Amino acid sequence: MLTKLFYGFCLLMTISFYAQNKTGIQFQDKNLEEAKKLAEQENKLIFIDLYTTWCGPCKLMKKNTFPNPELGEFFNKNFISLYIDAEKEGTQLAKKFKIVNYPSFLFLDQNGELVQYDFGYYNAAQFLNIGQSVLEKRNPNKKIKTLEEVKGKMAGETIANFTAKDQFNKTFSLSAEKKKTVLVFIRGQWCPYCNKYIESLQNLAPELQSKNTRLVIISPEKPEFIEKTISKTKTQYSVLYDENYRIAELFDVLYTPEKKTLDFYENRLGDDFKKSRSDNSGRLPVSATYILDENQKIIWRHFNPDYKERASLEDILKQL
Structure with missing residues (x-):
């Protein structure tokens, strides 16, 4: 025995x-x-x-x-x-x-x-x-997409797990979220349209809580610049640092602006643009919004290459 x-x-x-x-x-x-x-x-x-x-x-x-x-x-x-x-x-x-x-x-x-x-x-x-x-x-010759070429992941596709640090130095893991997740891509704290949109999203907080849904903001900027986002918008949502654009690439929302646009940003914004991101490539995410279910599958998206056009709060709530 x-x-x-x-x-x-x-x-x-x-x-x-x-x-x-x-x-x-x-x-x-x-x-x-x-x-x-x-x-x-x-x-x-x-x-x-x-x-x-x-x-x-x-x-x-x-x-x-x-x-x-x-x-x-x-x-x-x-x-x-x-x-x-x-x-x-x-x-x-x-x-x-x-x-x-x-x-x-x-x-x-x-x-x-x-x-x-x-x-x-x-x-x-x-x-x-x-x-x-x-x-x-x-893959040094890997093609870098322009704004016209980037299409974004579609509804029905499943996103691989990713992790990233937020402004509280806490690690967000997509696979650990056993609830619906709203992911909002922003260009950075220098973008007035992004800041205004983040402020408006705060109005969703009570509804999101009642529907067991979490909203997360994804920024390509380093933590010290994300602090500027927090200061300007007073948001209470988690803002993730998308280091090396890994999340933006997962969702196929990453593009490189044309040279004249990059020159304008660099001349107008200085260090707020040049030194805010992982590298000096000038790459940016499309200001897209995605809703994922508990299994990391996309159930809805708002994808518009025009950074002035954002998902309405009403449309987000309709999908939850």
Whole structure:
């Protein structure tokens, strides 16, 4: 009897361990040559975490960062990931790439050539940004959409989970919202139409609460500029920083204004435009509004390339 209980306990522990390891980045038990062949077959890049057993930040990455579900979803989709001890099977790699810092992160193409190198401790959100920058390097000729070309996600489509920090430094996760969600894209605190619209949205607060619906504002601006949005509009809704435009890209509302428009904004607004966003590309989101159900499916949208035209409060309420 005791023997059966013991084996049953061991089986449960094995299943539990396996389940825990199914979240986050899935590191494969392969050598570099095997990884190169698989990367070519699956059209992926190669990510190598080069660690040592005595390295504190290495252990923290393994414990705190790599298990993150969103990070895992992104890396498992785009990379063949290897976890290699630099002082054992990874000695040749350390020598080839002249590694002196740990943990070291090697991002290689399908031929084993270096695409990007990084090192040190990063949290999940920071490391996700690194992974995204690697993909951008892989696709330098990726077409940047104009305002006429961007179409926005349509009703009926399901949006992948995303996370972002709000003005309270709290993490918003779409998949954690077990209710309807209204997502409002704004261009920034420098846009008077955006500010006026945010002020008007506050009138929806009682109705949203009664209908178990959450409204979230999505801004491409850094936290210090989002503070200006809060100050100008006195909004009590969560305002998310869309770092690197990840959310805008998910909804296909991201575009680059034509040069004369960019020149006008930069000359007229100065640092409020140039330094407010993740980069200097000048990209902006269409001022769209989306309503998603509890399963992250779009049930309604207002998409108008004209930033002066916004979803009416009446139309939003009709869809809830």
